[in-house]
Amino acid sequence: MALIVQKYGGSSVSDAASIQRVARRIAQTRLAGNDVVVVVSAMGDTTDELIDLAAQLTSAPPTREMDILLTAGERISMSLLAMAIDALGVKARSYTGQQAGLITDAEYGRAKIIDVVPGRIQKALDKGMVAIVAGFQGVNTETNDVTTLGRGGSDTTAVAFAAALGADVCEIYTDVDGIFTADPRIVPTARQVARITYNEMLEMAASGAKVLALRCVEYGRRYGVPIHVRSSFSGRVGTLVTDELGTGIPGLLPQDAQAANEAKNGDDMEAPIISGVAHDRTEAKITVVGLPDVPGTAARLFEIVAISGANIDMIVQNVSAQQTGLTDISFTLPAADAPAAIEALTKARADIGFDELLFDDQIGKLSLVGAGMKSSPGISAKLFGALRDAGINIEMITTSEIRISVVTRAEELDSAVRAVHSAFGLDSDGQAVVYGGTGR
């Protein structure tokens, strides 16, 4: 049969009952003859509770200690999950990131994976055991210290083990049924996408879609790991992220395969032009007013912003006013990075020579993503038309080969998403289901 890596987020293992539900799914997968590796996040709110405890003690916890603290969460969930599987008569062993062989650099809190040496995991599989791996954590072998991977760490752990073990599929179990054409909380008629390419998924994730972390998709694309995003609550077939759009979904249980076949009847297998509409409310806009329009100014400006640690997203430069020789540059960046960027720019004001800085954190970003876009003319016209018909003003525009993003007022973002979703015919008849909070 297949080698399947399954990842369960915190909301899927929030209490004893949900751990038992997950254990049953894992046992089923094993008993169907598959080799199974499970990556698990900390239970429910454990991580937040630990962060809160640390915050009661200090406003600047040493990052090494913070990483040791947080990894306790997965240690609890992984051992409990192993016990629950064992109680079903299926052998299971749990392994910390260190024991499982996930080697990282020494950047506490946002460590990067250097290598995966899954010797103990392979041995456990060879003995017919289910191997449970703590998500989100690894070891730096130079210091022999525990590290955490930061945002999206557990998803990335799962894809990394899937790549290292040559798994047939990496199943990411979460609290939604898969990838949707838009956030179902904003667009109740959003449709689940059956398949999506890595590149489209990357654009969706980079544009604010939260189901899969950018980093995890990048890892999957680099190593060609098929990622199957699905719900641990409904058990339904979810969304396959892959480059081979024609193939079936690997690792389906018999009951899954039947459901997938039934679903196919209403789903034509040709790749759609548009995958979905993503949105992002976490960015802010900085406008630098009255910049001298001479070569090198923009370079100097963005150098300073980069040193402040901010990640620039969109940039728009106005046409220079001929009388003054001055121009304005607007750019967007994560709102959390804005204070540092503003401080750095203010300090460099004399050096760069601008008049003033304008700051605006009431913006929203809408992105239309689709691999078919590059071969279909008229997509932007249709997008701008839909926004115009909805009375929504566009403040900035950027495009990639498979994405068009626009900035709107924050309070108009929801209606913008609904208008565009509808204009591109993405609405379904039914209503999507959302099950709970989001895990780590």
Next chain:
Amino acid sequence: MALIVQKYGGSSVSDAASIQRVARRIAQTRLAGNDVVVVVSAMGDTTDELIDLAAQLTSAPPTREMDILLTAGERISMSLLAMAIDALGVKARSYTGQQAGLITDAEYGRAKIIDVVPGRIQKALDKGMVAIVAGFQGVNTETNDVTTLGRGGSDTTAVAFAAALGADVCEIYTDVDGIFTADPRIVPTARQVARITYNEMLEMAASGAKVLALRCVEYGRRYGVPIHVRSSFSGRVGTLVTDELGTGIPGLLPQDAQAANEAKNGDDMEAPIISGVAHDRTEAKITVVGLPDVPGTAARLFEIVAISGANIDMIVQNVSAQQTGLTDISFTLPAADAPAAIEALTKARADIGFDELLFDDQIGKLSLVGAGMKSSPGISAKLFGALRDAGINIEMITTSEIRISVVTRAEELDSAVRAVHSAFGLDSDGQAVVYGGTGR
């Protein structure tokens, strides 16, 4: 200055405020110029909560997974404690049992220490850092798996590191002010003992005194580690467990030393005859009635009990009745071991040839402990007299060189302890203070 190992139990680190109080004490000790290693238990009820979670999943959790689960508790407390110390401007690093070099056998849940290789701890000390070590846990280097030491594991961890590092003293911080002449909850006039020998402390611990685990005292005696039992709540000078009764207490802070000198004024330095009165309510009595009084019967009987896993404590054999050639044997054992022992004996009834088994779990054991006992005649007479005067019947008696134990009815145990404590002049004028629950 001195190298001091400090151990803090769960009740001393039950929340953020108590972690900060403990951190201040540690920082003071470090800032007074001492090298400091801290062993810490899991916060408050964490361990019980984890056990409860496991119990919701299975009645027989695999011991390997149980050990991984429980060690999460110390991982949380040690990293939080390191943060709290760091916030006071004193450098601190936390280490798991594995990182600290505590090597054990592979007996999950009750692992024995094989070796302590404190290389990382020594390096941290050399850099002037406070080293925080997770109590209760180690690593089995053959399997590379986490193990726990079982009851008294954190105290034993502290003494083991004190021995391996050649520490001047191992301070065990708990929720009482030290070792008392009796349990203050039963005898409100119990006095704190200033000093006690390892052997006396072993007899006290084996006889039911709960402040220090037997195992920890044994380890201390073997390696000659002075153990200072004291309260993390009051900060007062506690009880020194050592063989060198004449020496001062190592590792006292300036304010401690002053308090110790003041205390000395009311305390003559000659070793007292009696250290204290211990009691134990956890035992049960089995009487085997109508045994053939022939050589080898007792040996066969206790062989069977031993194989059942029960630890025998006291044994009394009646004088054989001449007419029948039959005798009775009574023995005590931990009540928890009784069901297995009874089952084993019942199965072997035909083989051994006895009439019936009587079971009694309503017994109490009182033990009078004192190194001066062996050179002071009349101690037993005085003990039995005190019990007679209080109208208390003695059911069994055993003695060692420095201990006399008697079994009474369970409901008479408290008054027996008070009567004996009083008869031996152990009562103080004041009242002892008890601060809270007991840690691990």
